[in-house]
Amino acid sequence: MSNFEALKILGFDHLEFAVADIERAAESFLKLGFEKAGMRELRERELRSLLLVQNEVQIVLSHSTKGSDPIAAFVKAHGDGILNIAFRCEDAVSALEIAASRGATVLEPPRSYQKEAGTVHQAAIAAFGDVRHTLISRQGNLFAEGFDLSPRRPNKAMGFQRIDHVTCLVETGKIELWRNFYEKIFGLTSYSIENLTILESPRGGIRLPFCEPSTGGQEIQEHLDMNHGPGVEHAAFSSENLLESVQHWRKQGAKFLGVPSPYYETISKRFPGIVENVHELAEYGIMVDGDENGYLLQVFTGKLMGPFFLEAIQRKGATGFGEKNRSRSSD
Ligand SMILES: [Fe+2]
Numbered sequence: 429m430s431n432f433e434a435l436k437i438l439g440f441d442h443l444e445f446a447v448a449d450i451e452r453a454a455e456s457f458l459k460l461g462f463e464k465a466g467m468r469e470l471r472e473r474e475l476r477s478l479l480l481v482q483n484e485v486q487i488v489l490s491h492s493t494k495g496s497d498p499i500a501a502f503v504k505a506h507g508d509g510i511l512n513i514a515f516r517c518e519d520a521v522s523a524l525e526i527a528a529s530r531g532a533t534v535l536e537p538p539r540s541y542q543k544e545a546g547t548v549h550q551a552a553i554a555a556f557g558d559v560r561h562t563l564i565s566r567q568g569n570l571f572a573e574g575f576d577l578s579p580r581r582p583n584k585a586m587g588f589q590r591i592d593h594v595t596c597l598v599e600t601g602k603i604e605l606w607r608n609f610y611e612k613i614f615g616l617t618s619y620s621i622e623n624l625t626i627l628e629s630p631r632g633g634i635r636l637p638f639c640e641p642s643t644g645g646q647e648i649q650e651h652l653d654m655n656h657g658p659g660v661e662h663a664a665f666s667s668e669n670l671l672e673s674v675q676h677w678r679k680q681g682a683k684f685l686g687v688p689s690p691y692y693e694t695i696s697k698r699f700p701g702i703v704e705n706v707h708e709l710a711e712y713g714i715m716v717d718g719d720e721n722g723y724l725l726q727v728f729t730g731k732l733m734g735p736f737f738l739e740a741i742q743r744k745g746a747t748g749f750g751e752k753n754r755s756r757s758s759d
Pocket of ligand 1: 593595662664739749
C-alpha cells in the first residue's frame with residue numbers, strides 16, 4: 429500500500445473561506461451559479477457559516493466575532509480568504525492518526541457529530557501559512573458540525589462540476605519544504621510545469637500547484653504582500669461546457685477578465701484541434717492551453733476577496749494549468 433493509499437483520501441471535500449461579511453462574500457458565488465444549501469451557528473465559537481453548493485463543489489463561508497477563534501484570527505491577519513482545504517476520507521480518525529504519526533501538526537483532534545441525518549467525523553492539521561486541512565468522513569447525510577443535512581445534488585450539466593485544483597503561494601525558498609511536507613504526510617507525488625510545482629494524488633483527485641516569487645515573479649510577490657503571507661492564490665472549478673456556462677454567468681452579473689484580441693489571432697494555428705468558435709472564445713475572454721494529450725479552456729475572475737480569484741476550467745485532454753495565460757488577461 430502506498431503512503432497515499434494508507435490515508436484513504438477520496439479527494440477534495442470543500443473549501444472554507446474565513447470572511448468579514450458572509451452575505452457580501454456570497455454575492456460573487458451566487459452570480460456564478462452556487463446555491464445556498466445550509467446555515468449553521470456555533471454559539472461557543474460566535475461563528476456563523478453558509479454552505480454554498482454547485483454539483484460536487486462545496487463552499488463554506490464562515491464568520492466569527494470571537495477574536496481567539498481561527499476564523500476571526502485569519503480575517504484579522506489576512507483579510508478574507510481560504511483558511512481550509514478539506515479532504516474527504518473514508519475514515520477521518522485513522523487518516524488523522526496516520527498523518528500525525530508522520531509528523532503532521534494536529535490543530536483539531538478527531539471529533540464526531542451526530543444528528544438524525546447521520547454522523548460526521550472531522551479533524552484538522554496545519555499546512556502552509558494559516559491554511560489547514562480538515563479531514564472529514566461521513567456516514568449518512570450530515571455535512572459537518574452544526575449543519576442539518578448534506579446538500580441535495582441536482583446533477584446539472586451546466587456550470588461548475590468539481591474542484592479541479594487549488595493553487596497555493598509560499599515565500600521564496602519554501603517550495604521544497606512544502607513539497608516534502610505533502611509527500612511525507614499525504615503521500616502526494618510532485619512534478620513541475622513551467623513555474624509551478626504540482627502536488628497531486630495518484631488519480632488526480634487532489635491537485636495542489638505551488639508557486640513562489642523566485643519562479644513566479646513580481647506578481648506572486650505582490651499577491652503574498654497583499655495576503656500578508658502565504659496562502660491560496662486561486663481555486664479552479666471544472667466545467668463540462670465552459671462557453672455556455674460563462675455566457676450564463678455573465679447574464680447573472682458575474683465578471684471575468686478580458687483578453688486582448690491579438691491573443692486569438694494565432695489560436696487556431698497553435699491549437700489546431702480546437703472545435704470551439706474562436707470568435708466566441710474571444711468574446712468571452714476564454715483562453716486555451718494545450719499539451720500532447722489535448723487542450724483546455726480557461727477563464728479567470730478578477731479579484732473576488734483580497735487578491736484571491738477563481739478560475740473556471742474545461743479540460744479536453746490537457747493536464748496542465750495554463751499558467752502563462754493568467755498574465756495575458758486583465759480587468
Ligand atoms: Fe489555475
